[in-house]
Amino acid sequence: MATTSTRKALGKDLIRLAGSRAVFTAPEDLYAFQSDATHYFARNIPDAVVLPEDTDAASAVLAYAYEHEIPVTPRGAGSGLSGGCTPVAGGIVLDTKRLNRILGINRGNMTARVQAGVVLEDFHRAVEKQGLFYPPDPQSMSVCTLGGNVATRAGGPRAVKYGTTGNYVLGVEAVLADGSVIQAGSDCVKQSVGYDLTHLFTGSEGTLGLVTRVSVRLLPKPTHRRTALVVCETPDQAAQVVSGIIAAGAVPAMLEYVPQAALSLMNSIIRPPVAAQGEAYLLMELDGTEARVAEEAEILRSMALDLGAEEVRIVEDEREAATYWKARSRLYPMILTMAKKVISEDVTVPRDRIPEFVRAVAEISGRLGILIGLGGHAGDGNMHPTILFTDLSPEMEQKAEAAIEDIVKKGLELGGTISGEHGIGLHKSRFLEWELGRAQLTAMKRIKAALDPKGIMNPGKLWT
Numbered sequence: 001m002a003t004t005s006t007r008k009a010l011g012k013d014l015i016r017l018a019g020s021r022a023v024f025t026a027p028e029d030l031y032a033f034q035s036d037a038t039h040y041f042a043r044n045i046p047d048a049v050v051l052p053e054d055t056d057a058a059s060a061v062l063a064y065a066y067e068h069e070i071p072v073t074p075r076g077a078g079s080g081l082s083g084g085c086t087p088v089a090g091g092i093v094l095d096t097k098r099l100n101r102i103l104g105i106n107r108g109n110m111t112a113r114v115q116a117g118v119v120l121e122d123f124h125r126a127v128e129k130q131g132l133f134y135p136p137d138p139q140s141m142s143v144c145t146l147g148g149n150v151a152t153r154a155g156g157p158r159a160v161k162y163g164t165t166g167n168y169v170l171g172v173e174a175v176l177a178d179g180s181v182i183q184a185g186s187d188c189v190k191q192s193v194g195y196d197l198t199h200l201f202t203g204s205e206g207t208l209g210l211v212t213r214v215s216v217r218l219l220p221k222p223t224h225r226r227t228a229l230v231v232c233e234t235p236d237q238a239a240q241v242v243s244g245i246i247a248a249g250a251v252p253a254m255l256e257y258v259p260q261a262a263l264s265l266m267n268s269i270i271r272p273p274v275a276a277q278g279e280a281y282l283l284m285e286l287d288g289t290e291a292r293v294a295e296e297a298e299i300l301r302s303m304a305l306d307l308g309a310e311e312v313r314i315v316e317d318e319r320e321a322a323t324y325w326k327a328r329s330r331l332y333p334m335i336l337t338m339a340k341k342v343i344s345e346d347v348t349v350p351r352d353r354i355p356e357f358v359r360a361v362a363e364i365s366g367r368l369g370i371l372i373g374l375g376g377h378a379g380d381g382n383m384h385p386t387i388l389f390t391d392l393s394p395e396m397e398q399k400a401e402a403a404i405e406d407i408v409k410k411g412l413e414l415g416g417t418i419s420g421e422h423g424i425g426l427h428k429s430r431f432l433e434w435e436l437g438r439a440q441l442t443a444m445k446r447i448k449a450a451l452d453p454k455g456i457m458n459p460g461k462l463w464t
């Protein structure tokens with residue numbers, strides 16, 4: 001970390017470049033920027049935080065940082081779950097909260113342009129007011145930003161039917177490490193011009209530059225929605241119902257796997273609460289035309305009951321259904337209150353391999369003697385084994401590390417991937433080569449070196 005006098009000098013320079021309202025260097029202001037939502041990783045207080053009000057200010061700050069070789073960590077809302085915006089090397093945190101304007105929603109073209117710091121839920125409301133629909137729905141949507149979603153290629157329950165952020169991004173404006181500004185992609189729904197730098201930025205986790213503006217495509221808002229709850233006797237049966245539904249061609253908009261313990265927590269919000277008689281639950285939303293929703297509900301009911309599910313409940317009351325989804329989005333914060341420390345894993349497996357993955361996690365939990373809850377966006381195979389620390393002893397840490405390693409290995413063995421949505425950050429960097437292989441990792445490092453030759457953008461992330 002810089003000394004007080006160098007920090008003061010840095011502050012002065014940054015004020016000259018971005019304005020006094022945008023720059024913070026007092027320790028009490030910097031404290032909140034030392035980590036993301038994973039407070040268990042190595043924290044580090046940056047030397048300065050800058051909240052630029054436009055692209056020009058962001059560009060000036062990056063050009064300065066590049067010249068002086070100062071590390072820069074982009075930050076949206078800090079809701080990440082992989083340590084991505086932790087400023088491990090100190091330097092400047094470049095925070096997009098003031099780049100928060102929706103620049104335009106084009107109904108005729110079904111697209112929108114937004115600044116990177118727009119909060120996702122605000123954007124959902126704005127497009128839905130116009131009868132349009134932006135599906136990506138990470139469960140942190142009340143705080144997370146569009147820029148953060150692009151940088152982590154975020155997804156959520158609706159990914160099963162609609163895909164993730166990467167499927168909607170048409171273009172980005174980004175400031176590169178040396179301060180130059182690029183406009184990648186466009187507002188057209190198709191484009192074939194050179195390398196696809198737009199999608200190079202999706203999932204780049206702040207290591208290639210700062211995204212300042214995003215263009216996305218929109219869909220018509222579905223006219224009908226129905227929530228369904230399938231009560232299953234065992235996790236294995238629930239996993240079979242998931243692959244059965246997908247194979248039957250009824251693709252729900254959301255398909256969440258909820259174990260009994262999680263449902264008991266969610267019951268503090270669900271109204272009226274659900275009698276928790278099954279070991280595993282599937283919470284779904286069907287959407288589309290009225291006829292299609294009714295047809296899918298019928299397919300779901302007969303298929304789930306044929307596989308031995310205890311009950312299939314179609315929730316008719318919209319207000320009651322809304323409490324299920326509110327409870328689902330609050331689940332992670334509620335889990336955090338239950339344990340001394342919580343690590344949420346993020347492995348995705350092919351959907352027909354979910355039963356094996358569920359059994360493997362139970363085996364790992366039993367063998368190591370630690371609590372691992374298992375929920376997730378089962379419809380797209382993205383499972384979140386969640387390690388609950390009963391104490392903070394070194395022994396517990398070792399067991400958790402061993403469990404993470406075994407879970408990741410099992411996911412890969414089943415043809416899966418080490419992260420479905422949270423990204424790599426600090427949390428998964430040691431496993432990156434397991435999935436990508438040496439040659440692909442080398443190719444990525446060359447891209448990084450070409451765009452950021454001094455390595456100032458978010459150092460320490462993806463690979464160490």
Ligand SMILES: Cc1cc2nc3c(=O)[nH]c(=O)nc-3n(C[C@H](O)[C@H](O)[C@H](O)COP(=O)(O)OP(=O)(O)OC[C@H]3O[C@@H](n4cnc5c(N)ncnc54)[C@H](O)[C@@H]3O)c2cc1C
Nearest residue numbers: 076077078079080084139140145147148151155206211421
């Ligand atoms: C309760 C809870 C539920 C969650 N549920 C989900 C979920 O369902 N699905 C999901 O995908 N994630 C989920 N997350 C994780 C997190 O919310 C997402 O990763 C989200 O996309 C992060 O957005 P952010 O604005 O908070 O980014 P940050 O956490 O601030 O940053 C994340 C990464 O993106 C980089 N970054 C941020 N903004 C920019 C930018 N403008 N330009 C370049 N790089 C940038 C940062 O450097 C960092 O590497 C959840 C988190 C919490 C706490």
